Amino acid sequence: MAVQRKILLVEDETSVAMMITFLLTRAGCDVQSAWNLEKALRLAEGHDFNLIVLDINLPQAGGFEICRRLRELPHLQNTPVVFMSGCATLENQQRAFVLGAVDFIEKPFAPRDFVSRILSHLKESTPA
Numbered sequence: 001m002a003v004q005r006k007i008l009l010v011e012d013e014t015s016v017a018m019m020i021t022f023l024l025t026r027a028g029c030d031v032q033s034a035w036n037l038e039k040a041l042r043l044a045e046g047h048d049f050n051l052i053v054l055d056i057n058l059p060q061a062g063g064f065e066i067c068r069r070l071r072e073l074p075h076l077q078n079t080p081v082v083f084m085s086g087c088a089t090l091e092n093q094q095r096a097f098v099l100g101a102v103d104f105i106e107k108p109f110a111p112r113d114f115v116s117r118i119l120s121h122l123k124e125s126t127p128a
Contacts, residue, residue, distance in 0.1 A: 005122045008049045009033045010040045010066055011084075012058050016107075020053070023115050029122070037061035037069065044070050049079055051122055056085035056092055067099050080121050084109070 007024055011017040012035040021031045032047065034040035037060055052070060054063035061069070063083055070076050083096040088106035096104045102121050105114060 005029045005050045006047065007031045007118070007122075008040065008043060008047070008052045008070075010035070010053070010058065010063065011055045012036065013055075016055075019111075020114070023111055024118060027115050027119060029118075037066050040066050041069060044073055044076055048075055051118065052076070052079055052081045053118065054081060054083050056083055056096075057087065064095060064099060067101075071100070082118065082121060 005028070007029050009017060009020055009024075009031050011020065011033065014035075017033050017035070021033060024031045032043050032049075034043050036058060052067075054067055056063040058066065063085075067081055067083075070079075070081075080102040081096075081100060082103040082105060083092075083101050084105040084107055085092055086107040088104065093104045103117055105117060
């Protein structure tokens with residue numbers, strides 16, 4: 001039986017979070033969702049994740065700040081991060097990669113493309 005991959009999703013738009021959770025769960029992933037910094041940190045403190053998916057535009061603390069704070073947790077320092085945003089400016093993309101992102105997905109995205117990109121990073125990050 002395959003090991004279920006654990007993903008932390010930080011997305012404040014309920015409909016987007018539900019769609020992503022559905023898509024990734026159907027692909028065999030265990031998705032834990034947060035909508036802000038506080039909830040993301042609470043989930044992260046109690047779990048190891050194989051991948052973190054962060055929206056950039058979030059209330060209170062944005063995705064870049066959440067990434068920085070999650071990276072302070074020793075068990076998540078090397079966890080791959082994928083940023084996503086409807087504002088895929090060159091500046092946002094560069095900032096994401098400076099923070100150590102493995103990918104930047106522009107919204108709106110095609111569901112199949114999104115899932116295949118996420119799964120490719122899970123394969124790269126987890127030893128066989």
